[in-house]
Each structure stands twice: as structure tokens, then as C-alpha cells.
Amino acid sequence: MLKKILILFIPLYISLSQNLIVLNKSDNTAMIFDLKKDKLLVQIPTGEGPHEVAISPNKKFAAITNYGTRENPGNSVTVLNLEKLTLEKTINLGDFRRPHGIEWIDNEKLIITVEANKSIIIVDVKNGEIIGAVRTDQEISHMLVLSLDKTKCFVANIGSGSISAIDLKGMNLIKNIQTGRGSEGIDITPDGNEIWVTNRAEDSIAVVDVKTLEMKTKFKVDGFPIRVKFSKDGKYAIISCARSGEIAVIDAKNKETIKRIKTAEKVDVEKTGRLFGSVFGDSPVPIGISIDDKNLIYVANSNADIVSVIDIKNGKVIKTIKTGKEPDGIGIW
Template identity: 35%
Template sequence: MNTRTLLTAGLLMLGSCGVMSQSPKPGTLLVLNKNDNTLSFVDADALKVVKTIPVGEGSHELAVSADGKLAYAPNYATKTHGHSLSVIDVVAQKEIRRVELSPLLRPHGVEERDGKVYFISELTRTVARYDYASDTLNWITGTGQDGGHMVVLTPDGKWIYTANRSSNTVSAIEIGETGSPGKIFQIATGSRPEGIDISPDGKELWVGNTGDGSIDIIDVSSNRIKQRLTVGKVPIRIKFTPDGKRVLVSDNGAAELLVIDAQKREVIKRLKAEGSPVGLLVTPDGKRAFIARSGANLISVVDLGTLDFVGDIRTGNNPDGMAWVK
């Protein structure tokens, strides 16, 4: 595959499907249960699952629209190479569309912006964009890198970054117009980069290197690493707080949740989180965080004022990706 060529074979016209006009309940946490192939709706105040619905096979990551009405889950699959995207009506609490993505295989990390859904295809080394309104894949470009797993958009929506585990790189990709790839830069990182997030002001990209326990801090303006921190064992997910002052890291190897002072570059708290901690979510008000303890079938709740655990949510089998309904 020519990784800089738009995959015209992947442009799909799939027919439209309406979405309910009511507003979803704010303060709902959405949780993907990887081994059950389900999505749970959680009352984040009561800390209880209120409903669980089926989705595609092996969905790992989740994104929700700004109005909270639609959620999107790429179906990575387990026994086969997944090639679909589940679209969920959050109000009706059901999957309303299964988007066929072939020839794009093993879709994973996902971000939504203005009705457009960006995801990475791990096996075809590409990043693609699905437009809900037109029900098409209307932008695809190659990274040329192996093991692309997680993605993040810049706040202005002009660039997307992918963490490429097997190539030990991060790809910085300019989002071109429909049908046109933009510029691509490859940034060498530590070993097996995976967790990735961008600061709220769009100036820094933090990347967790799961192979050597480090975090690379990338200057977005130059796409160069300006600092490398050694923080733990397997920093598999990273999330900034909304004010940009702290960075949360789930360390799967040490079974810990790390809290880092973003300015001082120092770990200020380590919370023990047994049970294979992976997925992370910070609420928009910056008051709470949720960490998926996949091996324990739990979501643990963190008070970001006290930096302590304040509750648990019993979920389905192997919870991971989460999204928040504002």
C-alpha cells in the first residue's frame, strides 16, 4: 500500500439513519467491556450501571459527540481482524449503525470532532475519518508506521497524532481537505509508545512509552521531543486535567495511577490500582477521574481534590475505553 495515497476503495456510501432529538442525561459514564462485547451506561452519581447493550466484537476505545447524542466504538475484534465501527444512540441506548470499514482492519484509537470520527487502522497503517451525516469515509491517509494504536486531535482540529507501538514513533499528521492528505512528520520516541494526550492549550503532547517506563513530552509547534521523564513501568494511558495543571497516568506494570504536576514534571501521588489499570477518563469539570481496572472488572473513581479513591463501579468483563456524556 502506498501510505500517502488516499484509499479510494475505502470510501463507503452506507445510507443514512436518524438519531433521536432528545438530550441524553448529563453525567452519564459510558464504559466498553472488551470481553463481553458490550457497552455499559453508568450513573456517575450513584456509581451504578443502569443499562448494558451489545456492540461489535472487541471494542477497546470510545468517543462521544459534543452534544452527547452519539457514541462511536471501533470494533478491533479478538479472534479475527475487526473492520467495523459501532454507532450508538446514547439517548435510545442502542446501536443504530454498524459501519463497514473494509479494507481498513483492526480499527482502534478514536476521536470525534464536529460530527466527524477519526480512527486508526492498525493493520493497514492508516488514519481515516468517518462522517456521520453523509455516512462516508471521506478522508484516509497512511502513516507508514507499524502498530498504530492510540490517536489524539489538537484542540484546533488541524492535526492528529498517532502512537505507533511497533515503530517506536509518533506520527504528526496534518488533516487535509476531503480527499487530500496533508503533511506527515515522524517523531522518534521511547520504546513502544501507546498512551497519548495533548495539553488543553495545544502546546504539549505527552506520550507514554510502555516498553521503558518513560514519558516523552513533545513540543507541538516543532514536533520535537523537549523532555523525557522516567515515571514507572508501563505508562499505558495518559490524560490531562482540563486546567492543564496535572497529568494522570495509568501504569499497567506497577498497577498504579500516577498523578504528575505538569509544570514541575514531578509525580506528586501514586495510588495503588490492582487489577490491570488501563483506560482513563477525567470529567470536564476536573473534579473526578475514572480508571478502568480491567482485570478486576471495576472502574475506580478518583477525587481530584483529595487525590484519593472514593468509590468503585462493578462493570462487565474487562472494561477499558470510556466516554463522558456532558
């Protein structure tokens, strides 16, 4: 009887506890940590070059884009079962290559950028089928975010310095909006009114009005801003700055920098085979960001092989979590 109780209890416990998933791009693995017990639960192989991860709304699955390498473009999505902590399936995307940005539209459908095709695709997870595609016709369509009602998608295009607004009902491109050189990171404010885009090549943040699809303002954030995430309460925008090795904490209302926080000490690790390698010297190269309900910030440092946990209030790293080689995509549930 005791064994049966334990078997039933474990999935419930996993779903209720605070967990972290981290993708290791150079190791082709996903690590899942129990943050309450401060322990690694499992390490699961993915496809080649896993870059981004999204947690399903019901917290049952994680979907991972396998981007591939410079020599070998990827074309698959790994789906993990978060209750069983196992590989659920691998979805082959056929001729759609270099999948990167990913979000769940609902518990059954994914939306994914595919850079090589200058497009986004909709994937039915249960059947493993592509059920729709829309071209951005922009260079390096990289990250994406959904409108709050899930009727629109906004895609950051690094090579074109723009974002693409896409109507998911009519499955058509609405507009391409110029935002700045190297538009890469993207997020939407919790109230759904603004889209923020990090322009890494010009050290700026562009703010786009969701209703008018016009750029409202642009302001400077130095240090190669590469990702942006909003706190749940909408008070802060957190920008990871890969070159300077910091996160910038921005007042989301006033668009002013409150503080900048180093994510790690200077690092000296083997940089061969990493995306940014020695480009940024001894910077830990913070990229992926996730923020929990208590406004603790989790930052993946791709050139330090750690996740830094940062308290917004005191502006300090309160702990670090050892990962595999070149962590990037990250998620909490």
C-alpha cells in the same frame, strides 16, 4: 398528557446528567451508567473486541471501535444514540482492519487509527462512508489525539516507538517523530502546546512541542505507563500504570510526580482470554482514563472488572463501579 411529558423529558434528563460509558472487551458490550443515581442505565452489544470510545461534541452519540480478537481482526465502528440509549448504526470499514484510537473531528466526522493498514481514516458517520485515509507507515498505529483547531492529528505508534503528525487539511503525513519504545498513550495539553506520549516498554513519558514537532524532554514513570489524560484545568497529567496497578499524578508544568495511587486491591479473577492475562500478576491492570469537571478520575481496571473513581486531592479511591469482563475504553459526558 402525563405520558407525553415523560417521553419528552427523558432524553433531556439523560443529556444533562453526568454519565459514564465503559467498554467490556471480552464481553463485547458497552455499559452506560448514571453517575448521579449510581445505577446502570443500559448494556448494549457492540462488535467483537470493543476497545476505544469517543463522545460526539454535541453529546448525542458515542462511537466505538471494534478491534476484534487476535484471530479475527475487526473492521467496524458501533455508533450509539446517547439520548435514546440505543444502537444507532454499525459502520463497516471494509478492508480497513483493527480500528482502535478514535476521536470526533466534528458532529459528523470521525478520525480512526487502523493498525492493520498503518493508517488513519476519516469516516462520515451519517452516510457510513470512508472519505479519506492517510498512511503513517508505522507499526501498530494505536491511539490518536487532535490539535485544538482540529487541523492536525497525532498518532502513537507502539511498534515503531514514534508519533505521526498528520495534516488533516492536505491529508498528508507531515513527520514521524521518535519518542521511545512502546509509544502507546497520547494526549495534548489543554493549551494545545504539548503532546505527551507514554512509552510503555521503557517506563517513560515523551513530551513533544506541537509547533516545532520536536521532542522537548523525556522523564521516567515506572510501572508500564499505558495511557495519559490531562485534567481540564491543565494542572495534572494522569498516567495509568498497568504493571504496578497505579495511576501516577504528574505536575504538568514541572513534569514531576506528585503522587501514585493504587487503583484497586490485589485481584484474583479468571484471566483467560484477556489481553494482558497473567502478564502483570495480580495487578488490576488500569488502562482507560476519563476525568470529569471536578477532577474526579475514572479508571478502567481490565483485570479487576471495575472502574475506580479517584479523588485527586485526597489521593484515594472513593468508590468502584462493577463492569463486565475486561473494561478498557471509557468516556464521560
